[in-house]
Amino acid sequence: MSSTAETLNRSAVLPHPKAHPMIIMSSPIPVPTGTEILIRVRAVAINPADYAVQKLGIVIKPEFYPYVNGNDVSGEVVSVGPDQTRFKPGDRVLGHAMAWQKGDNKYGVFQDYSIMIEPMVSKIPDRKPFEEAAVLPLGLTTSSAMLFSPSLMGLDLPVAGTEIKLERKSRDCESCWIYRCGTASEHNHELLREMNVDYVFDYKKDGITEEIINSLNDIGDLAGVYCAVYSDTAITACATIADRLRGKKCLGTIFPPGIPIPGTIPDGVQVLINYHVLLGSTETGMRLWVDWLPGALEDGTMKCLPHPEIVGKGLEVIQDAVDTIGKGILHIALEISSEALQ
Structure with a gap:
């Protein structure tokens, strides 16, 4: 009642x-x-x-x-x-x-x-x-489904009492940090830094795709590129970055099944469809929303x-x-x- x-x-x-x-x-x-x-x-x-x-x-x-x-x-x-x-x-x-x-x-x-x-x-x-x-909620669900689902990017899930460290095994070391890189208009760069993003780029700059590739080329293997917007230009740029950097050549998207993917995708780059609607029925969803999120909100880890x-x-x-x-x-x-x- x-x-x-x-x-x-x-x-x-x-x-x-x-x-x-x-x-x-x-x-x-x-x-x-x-x-x-x-x-x-x-x-x-x-x-x-x-x-x-x-x-x-x-x-x-x-x-x-x-x-x-x-x-x-x-x-x-x-x-x-x-x-x-x-x-x-x-x-x-x-x-x-x-x-x-x-x-x-x-x-x-x-x-x-x-x-x-x-x-x-x-x-x-x-x-x-x-x-x-x-x-x-929606941003957390959409990004988490892509980043942490084993069938998609498959990054390590956070555990209770810790931040999302984004670690993974690689061929070069037993446990490697994954650097967080993001793009935004210049007036939003401080917001990205508040989110602890390691590399911040202005997507409006001329030649920004090449700048990103050159900046990230030597820091390690790519874990994947996640494009959180519906845009031909953005999808093409992100796919190019995934293609050119060493590592996992995958492009995560926000698109649910049935939505056509815009942009130009190089051969060899895998485009990942976002099944965030199913996150709640998976172990990934349970561990994020039940085991991790309440404590992360309480201690300020999750902003x-x-x-x-x-x-x-x-x-x-x-x-x-x-x-x-x-x-x-x-x-x-x-x-x-x-x-x-x-």
């Missing part, structure tokens, strides 16, 4: 593919079953995937409409299913929504109440604002970045936030503030 006195759940809904704007609708507050968790949404983060789903009508099956969009959420546990043992009412949590995997709007997050599914939920420290916590920009309060501002993401402001997390959905 829900511990809230409310009976209706307000949602920002896409009535059909490519619908604009979203409309506000009400439905009964869902009841968690099994190990499910019902949360009162306090903040949501907006990301490019939310814009693409609405603008392009991709990923979501036609029969799933009307559809409640959104991926990243934080809030308070209201009630739990009878088999749930990790969480209790009142816990502060973040979670990764599962609406487009499950085909049921109770799992969407652009609404007052949402059902979360194990293991893609984690407690957050009392000191962590909901707005900060909400930026993490919730980028820093959020609060754009408004309430379901009514979600459409404006998604539209803003669509204008190319992709480096800032846009959120609905925690007061919005009270």
Whole structure:
């Protein structure tokens, strides 16, 4: 049973593919079953995937409409299913929504109440604002599925009480550090350094692909290249880097199955499709979300970045936030503030 006195759940809904704007609708507050968790949404983060789903009508099956969009959420546990043992009412949590995997709007997050599914939920420290916590889930899930899944890049999983050290065996040494390298506009370089990135490059510079190759050519074997954007230019550049550097010639992507890969891929470079939707059903997902993430958030090992920009309060501002993401402001997390959905 829900511990809230409310009976209706307000949602920002896409009535059909490519619908604009979203409309506000009400439905009964869902009841968690099994190990499910019902949360009162306090903040949501907006990301490019939310814009693409609405603008392009991709990923979501036609029969799933009307559809409640959104991926990243934080809030308070209201009630739990009878088999749930990790969480209790009142816990502060973040979670990764599962609406487009499950085909049921109770799992969407652009609404007052949402059902979360194990293991893609984690407690957050009392000191962590909901707005900060909400930026993490989708980025963590997508990158972790690619970096740590044995069938993909296969890097070593972090263990409880440690940071993500990114170590692996290689032909040259028994245990080698993997240097973290990233690209961003120059004004975002400090953000990457805050993330402990070892090599930072400006992707807008002329000749940046060659600069990256020359800078990294002598530091060791490549563990892989991960491209977290949908862009012909970026995919081509990342594939070229994977081809030219010594080591594992693989290009990790954010693309789910069925999405065509843009750009030019050299022969010999393996393009890896991102099965992040399946992460929760794997040992990798369990170890990250259950064994490692809660402690890493508590001790500060896992940072919730980028820093959020609060754009408004309430379901009514979600459409404006998604539209803003669509204008190319992709480096800032846009959120609905925690007061919005009270």
